[in-house]
Amino acid sequence: MGTATGIIKALNSGVKHLAVKRFTLRYPEQKLKFVGDGYQFDPSSGVAIAGLKGRHMLFHDHCTGCQLCSIACEGVAEAIGMVKVPDKWGQNAKSIMPQIDYGKCVFCGLCVDACPFYALYMSNDYELSSFTKEGLIYTPAQLQVKPQVQQDSELIIDKRGARHG
Template sequence: MNMPGQKIGEAIKAVLDVIGIGLKYTIKPERLTVYYPYEVPDYMGRIRGWIGLLTEKCTSCMICARVCPTNAIKMYMEKNGRRYPGIDYGRCIMCHYCIDACPTFALYPTDIRDLAFYRHEDMMYTPDMMREPPKVPKLVDKVVKVVHEYSKGTVVKVKTGEVK
C-alpha cells in the first residue's frame, strides 16, 4: 500500500536526481555544442550538401520528385512549358536519392554544407534559384573547425583547431 509520505519521498528523490545530473554536466560537460558561426563542425566528408540543377540537361521526367522519401521536391512549370524540380530544404534530408536517380545528371551535389536560414520561406528553392549555388555570407573573419571523437556513444575528446 502506497502511503502519501512515500510518494512525496519518491518525488523529492526524482528532483534530486535531476539536479545531480545537471551538476554533473555543469562540471564535466559531454555535449556536441559548437558556437556557430565562430566554430563549425568538421564533418570529414560524411555529410552531403546543397543540390544544384542544370536545366539544360533536365528532361522533366520527374523521377527525382518520385524518388524523394520526404516529398521535398516539387516540379515547377517554366515559361518554356517544361517542369523543373525545386527543393524545400525544410523537408530535404540530404539523402541525394534525387541525384542518384537522375538519368541525365541534371541534379548535382556541391560542397556547400552551411545552409542556415532566417525564415521558412527562404528554404524553398525554385529551379531559378537552383541554377546557381547559394551565396553563403561570411559571418566572421576567423572560423575554427571542431572535431568530436566518440567511444561507446559518448563524447570522449573534443579537438579544436585548423583555422579555415
C-alpha cells in the same frame, strides 16, 4: 576501497581531457571546412562520390524534366515538386524542373542518385535557416546559384575521434 578507486578513475579521466582542444565550434563565427564539392552520383558507373549532403545544386542545361528526382523523393520526404519554367532550355521539352522544400527534405541524396543526367548534386552549404516556411522553398532559379560556402575550421578524424583543427 571501491569508492576511492572510483574517485581516482574519475579524476584521471577529467585530467586527461583538460589538454584536449574543445570540440564545440563558436558558430556562426567559426564554420566547418569540408573537403570536396559535396555529394554526387555517377549514373554511368553506379557509384556515389562521397561528400557532405547539403543544399542541392541544379544544372538547368542538364535537366530534362524527367521527374525521377521527384519520384525518388515521394516515399521518403515529398520535398521535391516539379514546377513550370520558361522555355529557355531546349533539352527540357516538358518545361518543368524540380523545386525543393527544405522544410521537408531529409538530405538522403536519393534524388541525386535517381538523376541519370548529372543535373543534381548536393553542395557543402548547410546553412539553410529561414524565418518563414516559404523561405525554405528553393525554386529552380535559386537552385542554379552556386552557394558561397565560407569555412573556417577543419574537421579532423583520427583514432581519438573527431575534433576541429
